[in-house]
Amino acid sequence: MIVVNLDVMMAKRKISLTELAERVDLTPANLSIFKTGKARAVRFSTLDRICKALDCQPADLLEYRPVETTDD
Numbered sequence: 051m052i053v054v055n056l057d058v059m060m061a062k063r064k065i066s067l068t069e070l071a072e073r074v075d076l077t078p079a080n081l082s083i084f085k086t087g088k089a090r091a092v093r094f095s096t097l098d099r100i101c102k103a104l105d106c107q108p109a110d111l112l113e114y115r116p117v118e119t120t121d122d
Contacts, residue, residue, distance in 0.1 A: 074099040
């Protein structure tokens with residue numbers, strides 16, 4: 051499972067969703083979809099703009115966590 055840590059980076063940089071949306075030229079609604087992990091895809095150009103605005107790496111925003119399964 052891919053976990054989006056955008057909210058963590060926004061808190062570290064003390065930036066609001068509205069301000070970040072303006073900086074990266076996205077609607078707050080679309081940025082919120084990404085932030086909550088509900089996005090099914092993200093363009094590299096969008097990821098690039100977010101990383102530039104937050105001065106971070108893609109790995110600061112996206113994290114892989116294996117899904118634990120139970121065998122019945």
